[in-house]
Amino acid sequence: MDRTDKQLENGSATQGSSPAHTSKGTILKALKAAFPHTLPIFAGFWFLSLAYGIYMNISDFSFVYPMIMSFVIFGGSLEFIAVSNL
Numbered sequence: 001m002d003r004t005d006k007q008l009e010n011g012s013a014t015q016g017s018s019p020a021h022t023s024k025g026t027i028l029k030a031l032k033a034a035f036p037h038t039l040p041i042f043a044g045f046w047f048l049s050l051a052y053g054i055y056m057n058i059s060d061f062s063f064v065y066p067m068i069m070s071f072v073i074f075g076g077s078l079e080f081i082a083v084s085n086l
Contacts, residue, residue, distance in 0.1 A: 048076055052066060053066050061083075061086075
């Protein structure tokens with residue numbers, strides 16, 4: 001039996017290659033490293049979603065409509081255009 005056969009028997013050959021075997025610490029480190037890079041994108045989407053919600057509210061729509069339209073229409077500017085067409 002060579003080394004790869006022993007590793008396969010022990011399960012150590014596949015532990016690092018599958019996402020199911022990643023440690024919680026590794027995922028937490030990755031999230032902490034990525035979080036500061038996502039803040040500008042989050043701020044932009046937050047502003048657009050707030051503006052869209054206010055626009056829908058001024059146009060006398062219930063809060064349910066913007067949520068449904070956000071899930072169905074995956075294009076930010078098309079949601080604004082759809083309000084004027086409804």
